[in-house]
Amino acid sequence: MKKVKVAVVGCGSISDIYLSNITSGKFQILEAVACSDIFEAKAKASAEKYGIKAMTLDEICADKEIEMVINLTIPAAHYAVIKQCLKAGKHVWSEKMIAVELKEGKELVKLANEKGLWLGVAPDTFLGASCQTAKYIVEHGLIGTPVSAHAAISRNYGIYGEFLTHLWKKGAGIGFDMGGYYLTALASILGPVKNLAAFTKVNNPKRVNTRVGAPDFEKKYELEVPNVITATMQYKNGVLATLHMNSDCILDETYSLIIYGTEGILYMGNPNEFGNPVYIQKTNSEKVVFPLTHGYQENSRGLGAAEMAWSIRAGRNNRASKEMAYHVFEMMHGIMQSADTGKEYKMQSTFETPEALPEGFIGDGGWTRKEESALI
Numbered sequence: 001m002k003k004v005k006v007a008v009v010g011c012g013s014i015s016d017i018y019l020s021n022i023t024s025g026k027f028q029i030l031e032a033v034a035c036s037d038i039f040e041a042k043a044k045a046s047a048e049k050y051g052i053k054a055m056t057l058d059e060i061c062a063d064k065e066i067e068m069v070i071n072l073t074i075p076a077a078h079y080a081v082i083k084q085c086l087k088a089g090k091h092v093w094s095e096k097m098i099a100v101e102l103k104e105g106k107e108l109v110k111l112a113n114e115k116g117l118w119l120g121v122a123p124d125t126f127l128g129a130s131c132q133t134a135k136y137i138v139e140h141g142l143i144g145t146p147v148s149a150h151a152a153i154s155r156n157y158g159i160y161g162e163f164l165t166h167l168w169k170k171g172a173g174i175g176f177d178m179g180g181y182y183l184t185a186l187a188s189i190l191g192p193v194k195n196l197a198a199f200t201k202v203n204n205p206k207r208v209n210t211r212v213g214a215p216d217f218e219k220k221y222e223l224e225v226p227n228v229i230t231a232t233m234q235y236k237n238g239v240l241a242t243l244h245m246n247s248d249c250i251l252d253e254t255y256s257l258i259i260y261g262t263e264g265i266l267y268m269g270n271p272n273e274f275g276n277p278v279y280i281q282k283t284n285s286e287k288v289v290f291p292l293t294h295g296y297q298e299n300s301r302g303l304g305a306a307e308m309a310w311s312i313r314a315g316r317n318n319r320a321s322k323e324m325a326y327h328v329f330e331m332m333h334g335i336m337q338s339a340d341t342g343k344e345y346k347m348q349s350t351f352e353t354p355e356a357l358p359e360g361f362i363g364d365g366g367w368t369r370k371e372e373s374a375l376i
């Protein structure tokens, strides 16, 4: 199958794992040829490290060989970068979230449709072994019919946010930065949400950067977005779920993601990772580990871009679809709106629940030709 030539835009923290996975040949369908950053030096350093070409975004857009752009810029730049690339006729895989403003996300989905281009948005962790195993468990009726669900994530953004300063700015915060993993994992199994209601708060908004070594060490800063979020959601299939997020936690990270069914309880893995253990519990029994049914157990960032490239070649919709990403994005905006207005938020968008990946990919995550063709 003809490889899809890709250019990476944004050579920051997350670009290393994308570029090392792609250039090491983990995804046979992708070929990294170029990279770009607003800081030329960063693009040049990545280009040298991975044996690719440093280019400007304009050059990438004008290059006829490059079919797909992988957008790894900060959330505030997503809209402009995606729009420019789509207008230039490139398929785009973007890191989360699709944009900052809801109307921007909507416009990008429309633009991709008008242009007949593929647009896929992270997270792609739901395509990993852990979440696909959870999906297998639900779809094979192993917990009966899902009734309710609970997602919780707490982080200490005093650790993350003082280096990655976009984390406490508009467009990110724990809601937009981490909420996407949890809501996407649930969406990929339970489908779309009908309505939701939420409360949020900004706990202790005035801060001082206490991270020795951080560029802004000892500088004062103010949180722009809520760091405590609670919400309750009603899925179209009738499942009721609660969401709890707190980025002002004393611990680096705690999480839980649980689906309660009529015949069992499913404890999902950390949706920010690919191969966490999955447990099920049946009536009157212990919680037991369920063997992972799928591959991509290791850090496989870029899997969503690869799956999108396979989809482009096969002419089908990609699983980490723009519609599901936009729905999750709308949910997070809905959560903020509900908290601001004190009213329930009724969801406008919907999406087709993505099909499970074919089973049986256990191991280092390499796809054989046969396995790849099973996807098509």
Ligand SMILES: NC(=O)c1ccc[n+]([C@@H]2O[C@H](COP(=O)([O-])OP(=O)(O)OC[C@H]3O[C@@H](n4cnc5c(N)ncnc54)[C@H](O)[C@@H]3O)[C@@H](O)[C@H]2O)c1
Pocket: 009, 010, 011, 012, 013, 014, 015, 036, 037, 038, 039, 042, 057, 072, 073, 074, 075, 077, 081, 095, 096, 097, 164, 177
């Ligand atoms: N860091 C992580 O662990 C992580 C994990 C998963 C997803 N992500 C997502 O990846 C994206 C990037 O995050 P990061 O942590 O790598 O941030 P980062 O700040 O480390 O890197 C972003 C890079 O994009 C560049 N950039 C910004 N605007 C640009 C523009 N208009 N054109 C070209 N380059 C531009 C910056 O110079 C920087 O090098 C975000 O959407 C984030 O949510 C990050």
